[in-house]
Structure formats: C-alpha cells, structure tokens
Amino acid sequence: MYLVVFDCDGTLVDSQHTILHGLEVGFEAVGLxxxxxxxxxxxxxLSLEPAFLQLVGRENADLVPRMCEAYRSAKVSRRIAALDHDPLYPGTREVLDTLSRRDDVLLGVAxxxxxxxxxxxxxxxxxHGKFITVQTADKAPSKPxxxxxxxxxxxxxxxxxxxxMIGDTSFDMEMARNAGVHGIGVTWGYHVPQELRRAGAxxxxxxxxxxxPALEEVLGWNKEIA
Structure with a gap:
C-alpha cells in the first residue's frame, strides 16, 4: 500500500488572501x-505559533499568544460569515479523484x-472520504x-x-526528509523551486x-489505475 500525503495551503488550496488577512489582524492586535x-x-x-514567532523574532515572543488569538478569532468570524472560501488549485480535484480510484493508494493530509x-x-x-489520515497543528509538532x-x-x-509528501514549501520537504519518506515539491505555492530542491525534494x-507521472517515477508504480 502507498501513502500519498498532501499539504493544504499553497498545495491543495490557494489560501494566500485569507492567510494575509489573518496575519494583518494579528499584527494590528499588538500594534506591530x-x-x-x-x-x-x-x-x-508552519503552525501558527512558530509562524508568528519567526515573523516577529524572539524579542517579541511574549506578543505571539495575543497575535495567534486574534488570527484564530478572525478566521472563525470569516467562516461564520461565509467569507473564508479558499479555492482549489486547477487540477486538484481530478488528481485526488484519480488517486482515490487506485486500490493500492491511501491519501492523507499534513x-x-x-x-x-x-x-x-x-x-x-x-x-469527504478522500483522506484516510489527517495530521494538523493541534495534533502534532510543527513542520519540519x-x-x-x-x-x-x-x-x-x-x-x-x-x-x-507533496507540498509547496521547504518545511514540507524537510519534514519528508526527517521522516525518511519521499518529497515532491509543487511550484504554485509559496517557496521557489530552488528552496524545495535544497530541502530535499x-x-x-x-x-x-x-x-x-512524478508519483509513478518516485514510487515506481507499475499498476494500472483501477
């Protein structure tokens, strides 16, 4: 059995606008x-806490909890108002459907x-039903x-x-390398190809x-899609 794990933001969904909005709210909350x-x-x-910490520096670490709280509150409010709709990237659904039809493949999210x-x-x-395993920031340490x-x-x-592991950032590729699994980088997200390759893609x-085709090459598939 093969396990194909996808990142979400920048890989499956284009969430840059909602992420930027949340970050703006977080920075406004502490006057930075x-x-x-x-x-x-x-x-x-990255998970939210290390993400804000990387942006503000350890000298402002005491502000991070307030920034995270503001970000999360903004996200919840936008979802309630039906404003938080991050589109799938072109081709996402077709690939997920194709992989789901294989009887030797399980899909996951990290x-x-x-x-x-x-x-x-x-x-x-x-x-619904596409992902057999779902790993999130509240269940595991932050990438990488x-x-x-x-x-x-x-x-x-x-x-x-x-x-x-399929993802758009060096964090995804480093996580794959640290776990001893294969990494495939995608260029439509937030880190440039050179970073992905340096991180082990x-x-x-x-x-x-x-x-x-990339999965077929990396995993050595030779079984026809069901």
Whole structure:
C-alpha cells in the first residue's frame, strides 16, 4: 500500500488572501507593522505559533499568544460569515479523484492548519472520504518536525519507502526528509523551486497534470489505475 500525503495551503488550496488577512489582524492586535507580502507568506506551512514567532523574532515572543488569538478569532468570524472560501488549485480535484480510484493508494493530509480548518476545507469542497489520515497543528509538532508523517504512517501501516509528501514549501520537504519518506515539491505555492530542491525534494512539478507521472517515477508504480 502507498501513502500519498498532501499539504493544504499553497498545495491543495490557494489560501494566500485569507492567510494575509489573518496575519494583518494579528499584527494590528499588538500594534506591530505587518511585514511585506513575500516575507509574510514565507511562513506558510508552519503552525501558527512558530509562524508568528519567526515573523516577529524572539524579542517579541511574549506578543505571539495575543497575535495567534486574534488570527484564530478572525478566521472563525470569516467562516461564520461565509467569507473564508479558499479555492482549489486547477487540477486538484481530478488528481485526488484519480488517486482515490487506485486500490493500492491511501491519501492523507499534513498541514499547519488546525483540524477545524481542514474540516472546513473538506466541507466547502466536498472532499469527504478522500483522506484516510489527517495530521494538523493541534495534533502534532510543527513542520519540519517529522511527527505528522510518522503519525500518518503509524495510522495507515504505510512503509516510509512507499510514502510521499507533496507540498509547496521547504518545511514540507524537510519534514519528508526527517521522516525518511519521499518529497515532491509543487511550484504554485509559496517557496521557489530552488528552496524545495535544497530541502530535499525528489521532484518538483509545475502543475497538477505533472503530479501523477512524478508519483509513478518516485514510487515506481507499475499498476494500472483501477
């Protein structure tokens, strides 16, 4: 059995606008200036606390809890108001459907999102039943710690040699390397291809249509799709 694990933000869904809004609310809550867009988005993939800490520095570590609380409150308010709708990237659903039809593949998620955020994504995009294992920021240490992938493999019985992590950031690729699994980077998210390769990506793809062939190469698939 193969285990294919996806990151969410920047990989499955384009969430940059809602993330930036949440970060802005967090910085406003403590009276700090919001960093530029590129710097702000560079932390996508980390869990919320380490993400804010990286942006403000350890000298402002005491402000991080208030920033996180403001971010989370803003996200909940936007969801209640039906404003938090992060679109799937083109080709996402088709690839998930194709992989789901294979009887030798299990799908999973490993993300810096809270479990509420993943549940919201699944509900909005009707992805019910796609992911056998879901690892989130409230269940495991932040990337690039291997905990999320180790838990995913433990839950599914998958072997590291038959497991692959797909993500858009160096944090995803470092987590894959730390867990002893394959890493495939995608270029439509928040880190550039060079960063993904330096972090250990076996392959880097530019669009979802390239993902199935990349999986076939990295995992050595030779079984036809059911």
């Amino acid at each position: 200036k919001m960093p530029d867009r590129q710097t702000a988005l560079s932390i996508v993939g 993300t810096g999102k809270h479990s509420r955020g993943v549940a919201h994504m699944v509900e909005v995009h009707d992805l 710690h291997p905990g999320m992938l180790l838990q995913a493999m433990s839950e599914t019985g998958a072997d590291p040699k038959r497991t692959v 076996r392959r880097v793809v530019d669009g979802f249509p390239e993902l199935i």
